[in-house]
Amino acid sequence: MSAGLTESLPSESDVNPDIFFKGEESCVCVVILDHGLWADRQAVMDSIMRASISVGKASRTYLALPKAAASLIDARLFQERGIGLFTYDQRTVEEALPARHFETATISQPQSDGSTAGRFESELRGLRIEFDMLEQAVKQLREELASVRKASASEQIVRPIASSNSLQQVHIADNLPTFFAGNPWLEVLSRRGRDETTFAG
Amino acid sequence: MILIVYGVLLHVSLATVALPRLLSCDLAYALSVNLTGELHGASRSSANYPWKPFRPKPNWTSVHSGGHREGLPVSLHSERRGSRQNRRKETDHREEFALSRYKEHYTFGMDFGTSDFKFGPITCGDVPKVVRNRGYFPDRDSIMMRALNQAPEIVVGDDVPLYLQSSEDLTSRLVYPMRNGVIDRRDTRAWQVVNEISRFGLKMFRPNPGNDFQGFYVVASLSSVSGRYMYESLFEAMNEAAKEGLVKAVTVISQPFAVAIGHGVTTCVVVESGHGNTQVCPISSYPIRSALVAVNRGGGDANAITAEILKDLGYGDLAREEAFVRRVKESLGLLPLDLEKSVKAAKENPSKFRAKLKVPGTRVEVDLGEKSWQRFLIGEYVFNPRNELFQSYLTRGMPRPRDVKIGETVFEGMIDFGEAVVRSVERCPVELQPLLYKEILLSGGNFSWEVPERLEDFATDAPTKMKALLKEKGIRGVSVKMTKNPQYSVWHGCIIYGYAVPENYSWSWERMEGWLPVAA
Numbered sequence: 001m002s003a004g005l006t007e008s009l010p011s012e013s014d015v016n017p018d019i020f021f022k023g024e025e026s027c028v029c030v031v032i033l034d035h036g037l038w039a040d041r042q043a044v045m046d047s048i049m050r051a052s053i054s055v056g057k058a059s060r061t062y063l064a065l066p067k068a069a070a071s072l073i074d075a076r077l078f079q080e081r082g083i084g085l086f087t088y089d090q091r092t093v094e095e096a097l098p099a100r101h102f103e104t105a106t107i108s109q110p111q112s113d114g115s116t117a118g119r120f121e122s123e124l125r126g127l128r129i130e131f132d133m134l135e136q137a138v139k140q141l142r143e144e145l146a147s148v149r150k151a152s153a154s155e156q157i158v159r160p161i162a163s164s165n166s167l168q169q170v171h172i173a174d175n176l177p178t179f180f181a182g183n184p185w186l187e188v189l190s191r192r193g194r195d196e197t198t199f200a201g
Numbered sequence: 202m203i204l205i206v207y208g209v210l211l212h213v214s215l216a217t218v219a220l221p222r223l224l225s226c227d228l229a230y231a232l233s234v235n236l237t238g239e240l241h242g243a244s245r246s247s248a249n250y251p252w253k254p255f256r257p258k259p260n261w262t263s264v265h266s267g268g269h270r271e272g273l274p275v276s277l278h279s280e281r282r283g284s285r286q287n288r289r290k291e292t293d294h295r296e297e298f299a300l301s302r303y304k305e306h307y308t309f310g311m312d313f314g315t316s317d318f319k320f321g322p323i324t325c326g327d328v329p330k331v332v333r334n335r336g337y338f339p340d341r342d343s344i345m346m347r348a349l350n351q352a353p354e355i356v357v358g359d360d361v362p363l364y365l366q367s368s369e370d371l372t373s374r375l376v377y378p379m380r381n382g383v384i385d386r387r388d389t390r391a392w393q394v395v396n397e398i399s400r401f402g403l404k405m406f407r408p409n410p411g412n413d414f415q416g417f418y419v420v421a422s423l424s425s426v427s428g429r430y431m432y433e434s435l436f437e438a439m440n441e442a443a444k445e446g447l448v449k450a451v452t453v454i455s456q457p458f459a460v461a462i463g464h465g466v467t468t469c470v471v472v473e474s475g476h477g478n479t480q481v482c483p484i485s486s487y488p489i490r491s492a493l494v495a496v497n498r499g500g501g502d503a504n505a506i507t508a509e510i511l512k513d514l515g516y517g518d519l520a521r522e523e524a525f526v527r528r529v530k531e532s533l534g535l536l537p538l539d540l541e542k543s544v545k546a547a548k549e550n551p552s553k554f555r556a557k558l559k560v561p562g563t564r565v566e567v568d569l570g571e572k573s574w575q576r577f578l579i580g581e582y583v584f585n586p587r588n589e590l591f592q593s594y595l596t597r598g599m600p601r602p603r604d605v606k607i608g609e610t611v612f613e614g615m616i617d618f619g620e621a622v623v624r625s626v627e628r629c630p631v632e633l634q635p636l637l638y639k640e641i642l643l644s645g646g647n648f649s650w651e652v653p654e655r656l657e658d659f660a661t662d663a664p665t666k667m668k669a670l671l672k673e674k675g676i677r678g679v680s681v682k683m684t685k686n687p688q689y690s691v692w693h694g695c696i697i698y699g700y701a702v703p704e705n706y707s708w709s710w711e712r713m714e715g716w717l718p719v720a721a
Contacts, residue, residue: 175305176305176323177325177326177693177696178326179463179465179686179693179696182465183462183465184467185461185462185467185694185698186700187701189697189701189702190701192702192703192706192715193703
């Protein structure tokens with residue numbers, strides 16, 4: 001509340017969170033898995049499905065789970081899809097996994113039927129979503145291009161820089177600066193100390 | 202979607218858990234407080250990064266692949282119990298993962314440039330924070346400072362202009378420590394500035410209390426001709442900062458090495474040209490320090506020839522102001538592809554090459570008029586001062602770039618940049634030399650030469666000029682490029698180095714690399 005977000009109701013009918021917050025430029029959906037329904041497979045599926053529907057339509061989407069149940073979840077699946085995770089018990093609520101932020105118009109803003117402003121808003125929303133998709137595609141292409149270049153550089157007389165096994169030793173997260181993408185030094189530097197034959201004077 | 206459901210269901214079907222009771226209204230209230238608290242101003246690029254770093258908790262399955270799955274009852278572990286060695290490997294892998302996640306937030310880069318100090322943690326994204334690399338020592342005995350009652354001993358960062366007193370004080374009280382890339386070991390004020398500005402930068406980005414911050418992994422970058430004492434002094438400064446909990450470990454890398462890392466090329470020659478000097482450094486996964494060639498010439502020499510030109514044209518008073526001279530150099534200076542040909546063309550058609558500079562808000566105007574051919578001297582002098590056109594200036598007293606020795610490094614004064622690159626490359630193994638010529642990177646403000654419209658046949662840019670100089674020496678088939686992001690490439694390199702180098706790679710004075718843990 002102190003951040004200017006207020007509890008509200010979403011206007012889109014297919015988005016059905018348990019708690020919805022909206023602000024001037026963002027909105028957050030939270031789907032709660034009740035502690036009493038943890039063993040109910042149907043309830044688990046329902047909450048995951050509801051959270052998935054909100055991804056991309058809200059600025060951030062969270063799934064709230066009981067703490068004891070959280071140990072059974074592979075958080076990687078949620079991280080890849082941008083869904084954040086809260087865990088709760090009797091005393092506290094903790095953000096165990098931050099949600100990815102999606103640039104989109106708040107879904108609580110009502111669209112004007114037939115008005116110019118409403119048409120512009122929905123076009124803008126569509127453009128933003130397309131932009132996000134294009135950005136992702138460009139990032140993937142850059143990474144593929146970097147790996148192709150690295151493969152073609154294997155003609156060098158100098159000792160080979162990369163071996164495929166060492167790739168796994170460098171954990172490259174999604175949220176690193178753009179100048180990390182495709183940089184061969186990550187792999188070279190990660191092997192410091194393991195391979196000390198050098199050309200250095 | 203299906204994979205999420207499958208993943209969850211697999212665990213649900215395998216486990217039985219006793220769950221605590223919780224009132225739904227308490228949960229709604231708690232979630233709204235926590236959610237708004239986290240969302241308020243919490244951007245990853247915020248200086249007051251409040252987020253707790255994500256760490257895999259003991260009762261979570263690790264996010265990365267291949268992790269040992271804790272938290273499940275023993276009877277429900279997979280059949281792969283594994284040997285002690287496997288379990289140790291898994292533990293090492295988890296620790297590496299945890300360190301990697303820590304470094305995603307707390308790797309910190311510092312680029313001590315001649316004019317600017319660029320700094321910041323990895324969470325700054327692509328652009329670091331930049332302040333002028335200088336410190337001001339206020340006159341604490343002055344009435345004004347006594348009235349303030351809390352005048353600091355030294356001021357750095359954006360607050361410096363607030364404390365400037367009179368212009369006469371600037372030369373004695375305003376200190377630029379890295380004017381020529383190195384600091385004299387006896388220059389205590391310069392070292393004070395370095396210490397203070399480092400602490401200033403680290404404190405700016407220290408996270409709010411209450412999270413798991415244990416200090417930054419700091420990577421600082423110095424000139425490749427810095428002596429051992431400069432590294433020792435910087436390590437000492439970081440030790441002091443560690444007492445405030447700001448630093449966990451520190452290392453120092455050379456600026457050309459950082460440029461190569463930031464540019465993403467593992468085999469190359471980096472030519473780094475700043476205000477006072479130019480360094481040519483081959484890199485092949487490591488800097489080849491024995492092949493380093495240093496030239497005692499940089500942007501300051503271009504300023505010197507510009508000042509002489511202004512004096513000849515009758516602008517003697519203006520020629521004494523360094524900032525103005527630099528502005529004239531940047532606005533009117535040209536780099537010729539062929540000096541004789543360009544000067545001849547400019548003398549034959551002065552109107553085509555004529556240049557004027559008017560300073561906004563003043564009556565100051567510089568017009569080179571018929572002497573506009575001298576624009577080409579400014580760029581040429583930086584790359585190749587041996588042309589006889591410069592003799593008259595040297596005879597009349599313009600300082601000649603001399604050979605000097607700083608520490609163990611000899612800075613040659615009069616060799617051209619092409620010769621410097623050839624000498625450096627020829628100190629490397631023969632098999633490596635063709636690969637080095639194929640990737641020559643130019644870095645530093647001294648290589649920012651623009652080509653005005655209509656003058657493309659006579660003026661050129663730095664990469665083209667370098668290729669021409671190398672061709673004169675019989676080196677063909679070279680590739681010369683400017684660094685992608687000349688302003689920030691050193692800082693980018695520091696960040697990548699700090700993130701990727703393993704923590705257990707310890708500092709060695711022999712290889713001049715590695716982490717030095719600092720006393721907390």
